[in-house]
Amino acid sequence: MPPRLPLTTASLLNGLSERYVCASCARKATRSLTSPRTEPARQSKHTSTAPLIRLRDGKPRRQAYAKQDIQGLPRLARRHASNATLASATAINAPSSVPPAYRELHQKLIALQETAGSYVDLARLQLAARSLEGDDPVSGPSAARKLARVLLSDALSDEERWEQEILESIHDGRDLLLRYGDTDETVQSNPLVKTLNVPSPYLRRHKLEILVTGLSFSSGPSTSNERRALEDAVLVPSLTTPNSQGGRVGFVRYPVHKTILVAEGISSAVQYGSLPPGLADGGNITAALSVPLRSTSGADSAEEEASANSVDIDLAVHALELFRTSKANGAKFSKEWQTSRVGTLAEWMAGSAESTASGLRPAVRGLVASVLSDTSKSISQAEEAGNTTVIAGTVSDTKRQSLESAIASWSGSSHRDLQLNLDTAFATSPSWRRTTWWRLFWRIDDVTVSASDVLRRSWLTESEQALAFLSGRILETGLATPEQLRDAAPQLIKGSEPAEANKAENPAQRRESVAELLQIPSMLARVQQESGVNAQFSPPWPQSINLSRQYMIRTLVPELHRKAQALLLTSLSTIGGSAALGGWFYLATGGGGLYESGAIVALGLVWSLRRLQKKWSSERESFAVTIREDARGVLGEVESHLRKLVGEGGRATVRAEDAQSWQVARQALKECEGALSKIETKR
Structure with a gap:
């Protein structure tokens, strides 16, 4: 031109x-x-x-x-x-x-x-x-x-x-x-x-x-x-x-x-x-x-x-x-x-x-060189803008170190909360004292209420509140999104599918469940009634502690209540059997074996009560150990998840498509410059 x-x-x-x-x-x-x-x-x-x-x-x-x-x-x-x-x-x-x-x-x-x-x-x-x-x-x-x-x-x-x-x-x-x-x-x-x-x-x-x-x-x-x-x-x-x-x-x-x-x-x-x-x-x-x-x-x-x-x-x-x-x-x-x-x-x-010796006019040569130079500058500016955006979107190491220290502090205080609050609850809590072995005879139905009360009041309650505050700090720095924080729910207990899942479903009942799915309010109420989890409550922090607590209330507490009922029934059966045996012996001896009959009844009573005391104390201790270990596992998973978010989150990267386009453009530009240099070197 x-x-x-x-x-x-x-x-x-x-x-x-x-x-x-x-x-x-x-x-x-x-x-x-x-x-x-x-x-x-x-x-x-x-x-x-x-x-x-x-x-x-x-x-x-x-x-x-x-x-x-x-x-x-x-x-x-x-x-x-x-x-x-x-x-x-x-x-x-x-x-x-x-x-x-x-x-x-x-x-x-x-x-x-x-x-x-x-x-x-x-x-x-x-x-x-x-x-x-x-x-x-x-x-x-x-x-x-x-x-x-x-x-x-x-x-x-x-x-x-x-x-x-x-x-x-x-x-x-x-x-x-x-x-x-x-x-x-x-x-x-x-x-x-x-x-x-x-x-x-x-x-x-x-x-x-x-x-x-x-x-x-x-x-x-x-x-x-x-x-x-x-x-x-x-x-x-x-x-x-x-x-x-x-x-x-x-x-x-x-x-x-x-x-x-x-x-x-x-x-x-x-x-x-x-x-x-x-x-x-x-x-x-x-x-x-x-x-x-x-x-x-x-x-x-x-x-x-x-x-x-x-x-x-x-x-x-x-x-x-x-x-x-x-x-x-x-x-x-x-x-x-x-x-x-x-x-x-x-x-x-x-x-x-x-035209020059190579046959290329200076104006054309200057135009080609100018176009290639402008293209190189445009690619460099695009790369610089992309890198600047990455740097601006990356959270500084100072904030990461501060949050790492906050996570470590939260973990230590959570373990202290677990130890002190559970020890206090198991030692002095009126609710837990109602589950002693000798009160099972008239408070057998209070086992579920008492155990659930211990979990709701003393199982990582302060840690959950501190976790909400810590999650807010992480969200503020841009290291994670609410969805990423909610993904910290742990794998609760493997193989813990309810027994109802193994049962054959009634086709009529299934059709009724599908119909109930259309009623969203009633379905949400049913989910909360069966699992204890409010499906509409979705706060921007990990729900691991809350979900683990609800899971234990729905699985461990009913299991503890079932064992209490089984032990009490066994004790009553033993006591009743020994009493019947003593009465039969008394009648068989024509009233002459009164002391022997009383000894049989007393032996059955003492043995059954001792067995009830020993077995129930073991179950209570096993329940306490289980919830402690579950709490430690939940705390470990939440801590590792938070550390992963702080370490890997908030790091902006150049899109692969952009990096590939820059590389392809650089290669095409290099080929054009090589072709131009070949023309200039011709005589």
Whole structure:
């Protein structure tokens, strides 16, 4: 793709090393620098200070020049008597380039754009607002078109129709694409860009196409990302196209190989000064600042004081017209052409089309290298952003160590709670004392209530409360989610399936259970009644202690009650049998064996009571040992689960898909760089 000529800003005072001045002062200062041999008509052209290049950033100009009384000052001091100031481009402060008669209307149009942007045709509204800025509302893009005309014109031939079409295309409203071709050829209409066939030897010889378009950017301090975005906007301009009847516009990106930033006028110089330094360094982007460069006598000529990017487009146009008027003006034409520095831009553009020894044009090579460089930067930025996100989402080691200490403290206090509270409950609890062996005869039904009361009141109650607080700290640091904390429920007792599960289910009963599933409240009540667990209670901390307690109440306590009943029944049976045997012996001896009968009854009674005492005490001790061991197991599982969450949780990792995409992109980029290096090494 050939280079383009975008419409941008210029730094007029960068070339003349002067401060910003108002329009009237600039005219006077320019007249003082103009050669005495210059005709008045040419002099008026060089003194134009209208903002010929506009940066269409959707905002009005922010320039207001304070005028001062400078009539009594010397000529040199008069050039610096008026300083430029910047004013906010709001509905109150309109740009100074708007004539006073149109300023109120301009402010209202800008306010309409901000408040009713979805109801108006934004493209036409912005065009109307720009048309109010200055006496000549369409003079902005003319500098770029004049430069394109001068570059493509043949000085040896007369002026052709296409030269005027280039200048008149500014009224079309579209961007302009210049390519080699016969003017009689039919060009397909395009809403994005106006294509113009130009039979220019320059385009044919160097195989170029030139795109003349605008550039939008916001002034102010620029960061590296903003600089890169601006560079992309310069090398890949966006062409606007309407896409609906409501006035909305769309954008089509049009990449180019090289770009010339063309600017003319003080307002363009102000906007050019806000560009990032080094943007127009002459690589793929350069600048053309249209300022008067007509040579004068002396060491302080305007040509010598001007910057390297300064050109004099009007002087080049004058030289072209002068040579076409008479071929005898060749020497003057050559002098003015060299003074205008337009030939330097022509050489810079043509250099991009010359093939190297490897057959690859510098513009193409630069484009490929720029694309590969930008791709490498994008991959690096993506990797850096991913790693930054991982680091930001990872909990620090300091917080982990603090939580590790808190878990260790909780574990120690939980074991002390288990030892002290259970010992106290088994030793002094009134509920547990009701289960002594000699009270079984009249309190056999209190075994379940007493054992359940011990579990509910003394089995890791304080530890469960402390666990809720510790879980809150873990959730606060982001090391785990409530679902992960709830997954700490231990494997209670293997093979502890209820006996009912082994029984064959009645089909009618199963159908009834399925029907009951549709009644959610009744089903939840039934689950709580059968298991003791509230299915609706789901706190954000491990439920291991609560579930283990409910499990023991539903399994160990009924088993203890069953054994108590069996031992009591055995004792009563033994006592009854010994009493019957003693009575039979008494009757068999005819009343003579009274003492022997009493001895038999007493022996059976003592033996059964002793057996009941021994067996029941063993069962109670076994129950106490079981719940202690279960408590230790639950505490161990909860502690290990919490330590695992603290050690492994809260560590963000790069997604495997992202890492793989970066690796694939790096490999493809490396292959492209290798292919480019092979082409460059060919001779």
